[in-house]
Amino acid sequence: NAKDLRMKFDRIITHKIWGYAIFFVILLTIFQAIYDWSSVPMDFIDSAFASFSEWTKNQLPSGAFTNLLAEGIIPGLGGIIIFIPQIAFLFLFISVLEESGYMSRVVFLMDRIMRRFGLSGKSIVPLISGTACAIPAIMATRNIENWKERLITILVTPFITCSARLPVYLIIISLVIPEGRFIGLGYQALTLMFLYLIGFGAAVLSAYILNRVLKIKSKTFFVVEMPNYKLPLLKNVTLTVLEKTKSFVFGAGKIILAISIVLWFLASYGPGDNFNHAETIIKTEYASQRLSEEDINQHIASYKLEHSYIGITGRAIEPAIRPLGYDWKIGIAIVSSFAAREVFVGTLATIYSVGNDDEATIKNRMSAEVNPILGGPLFNFASGISLLLFYAFAMQCMST
Structure with missing residues (x-):
C-alpha cells in the first residue's frame, strides 16, 4: 500500500550513504x-538592454538626462535583470523540492552531520532559506528553541550563497571558466556548485569553532514530521517563484537605481x-x-573617465x-x-557604459x-577565481 511504499522510499532517501549520494546528484542536476535552460533568455535580455540603451541615446535629444538614462540607469538595471532566468530557475527547483516533501527528508538527513558541529536539523531550514536572502533566514531561527544553536545558526547563515551573490558568480564564471x-x-555549472559548497563548508566550520568557544552544554531533541x-502544485510553485524573484528584483533594483545615478554623475564629471x-x-x-574618429573618441572617453570624480577615487x-x-x-x-x-x-555595467557609443553587451x-600592466585580459582565470573566493567569504551586505 501507499504507506509501505513511502517507507521504502524513506529508507533509501534517508540512508546514511545513498541518501547523501542522491542529494548530491540532485544538486548537480x-x-x-x-x-x-537559462542561456537563451539571458543572451536575449543582455542584447535587448544593449539595444535599448543605444536606441535611447539615438532617439532622445542629446544631453545629460539622455546620457543618464543610456549610460547609467539602463545598463545598471540591465546588469541585474539579465540574471532573472537563473535566479527564477533556482527558486523553482527549491520550491519543487519543498512541495514534493523531499526537503523534510533532507532536514532529517543533515541532522546527523549538523549535530557534530553544534547545530541540529532545525538549522537546515534557515541555512537553505539563506540561498534566497540571509535576513529572512536569520529571522527563521526563532523556531530553534536552544539559544546556543540559534546564536550559532544566526552567525554562520551569512556564509551561505544568497541570491545577491549569484549575479556576481555568474558573470565572472562566464568570463573565466571555459564552456567545456x-x-x-x-565546467561552469560545477564551478557554481563548488562555490555553494564552499559557502556551506565555511558555515559548518564556523559553527564547529563557535560550538567549541561557547562552553555551554545543552541537549536538544530534533523531531520532524x-x-x-x-x-x-503548479499554483504554489509559480507563486513562490514569482514572489521570491520579484522580491529580489525590486529589492536590488531600488539600490542599484540609486547607486547607478550616483556612479553616472561621478563618472561623467x-x-x-x-x-x-x-x-x-x-x-x-x-x-x-592616423587614428580614425572612432578611435579618437574612444581615447577621449577613456581619458575623461580616468580623470572623472570616480576615476580619481x-x-x-x-x-x-x-x-x-x-x-x-x-x-x-x-x-x-558593500551596500548590496x-x-x-x-556598477561595472554603468562604468563601462559611460562614454561608449557602441551596442556591446555587458559581458x-x-x-x-x-590589464594595463600585464597586457592580457583583465578578467583572467587568476583574477576571476580570486574575486569568486572573495565574494564566497565576504559578508559585506549592509542590511545583513
Missing part, C-alpha cells in the same frame, strides 16, 4: 539545468583641466598618428588592489557592493577589458 563539459556536466510524497580639456589633450597627443584605492590583479574599476565595484553584493555587476565589454 539543479546547477547544470540552471546553466543549460566533464562527464556531461559543464515526514509529510507524504506528492506532486508539487570631474575637476580640473584634465577632464575639461580632455578632447584637446587627446587630439594633440595623437595628432601624429578609484585610482586612489588602486595601489591596495593592484597586487590582486584588479584595476580601479573593479575596486569601485567592490566598494559599492549584486551592485558589483550593476562583451568586461571581456574586452585589458
Whole structure:
C-alpha cells in the first residue's frame, strides 16, 4: 500500500550513504539545468538592454538626462535583470523540492552531520532559506528553541550563497571558466556548485569553532514530521517563484537605481583641466598618428573617465588592489557592493557604459577589458577565481 511504499522510499532517501549520494546528484542536476535552460533568455535580455540603451541615446535629444538614462540607469538595471532566468530557475527547483516533501527528508538527513558541529536539523531550514536572502533566514531561527544553536545558526547563515551573490558568480564564471563539459556536466555549472559548497563548508566550520568557544552544554531533541510524497502544485510553485524573484528584483533594483545615478554623475564629471580639456589633450597627443574618429573618441572617453570624480577615487584605492590583479574599476565595484553584493555587476555595467557609443553587451565589454600592466585580459582565470573566493567569504551586505 501507499504507506509501505513511502517507507521504502524513506529508507533509501534517508540512508546514511545513498541518501547523501542522491542529494548530491540532485544538486548537480539543479546547477547544470540552471546553466543549460537559462542561456537563451539571458543572451536575449543582455542584447535587448544593449539595444535599448543605444536606441535611447539615438532617439532622445542629446544631453545629460539622455546620457543618464543610456549610460547609467539602463545598463545598471540591465546588469541585474539579465540574471532573472537563473535566479527564477533556482527558486523553482527549491520550491519543487519543498512541495514534493523531499526537503523534510533532507532536514532529517543533515541532522546527523549538523549535530557534530553544534547545530541540529532545525538549522537546515534557515541555512537553505539563506540561498534566497540571509535576513529572512536569520529571522527563521526563532523556531530553534536552544539559544546556543540559534546564536550559532544566526552567525554562520551569512556564509551561505544568497541570491545577491549569484549575479556576481555568474558573470565572472562566464568570463573565466571555459564552456567545456566533464562527464556531461559543464565546467561552469560545477564551478557554481563548488562555490555553494564552499559557502556551506565555511558555515559548518564556523559553527564547529563557535560550538567549541561557547562552553555551554545543552541537549536538544530534533523531531520532524515526514509529510507524504506528492506532486508539487503548479499554483504554489509559480507563486513562490514569482514572489521570491520579484522580491529580489525590486529589492536590488531600488539600490542599484540609486547607486547607478550616483556612479553616472561621478563618472561623467570631474575637476580640473584634465577632464575639461580632455578632447584637446587627446587630439594633440595623437595628432601624429592616423587614428580614425572612432578611435579618437574612444581615447577621449577613456581619458575623461580616468580623470572623472570616480576615476580619481578609484585610482586612489588602486595601489591596495593592484597586487590582486584588479584595476580601479573593479575596486569601485567592490566598494559599492558593500551596500548590496549584486551592485558589483550593476556598477561595472554603468562604468563601462559611460562614454561608449557602441551596442556591446555587458559581458562583451568586461571581456574586452585589458590589464594595463600585464597586457592580457583583465578578467583572467587568476583574477576571476580570486574575486569568486572573495565574494564566497565576504559578508559585506549592509542590511545583513
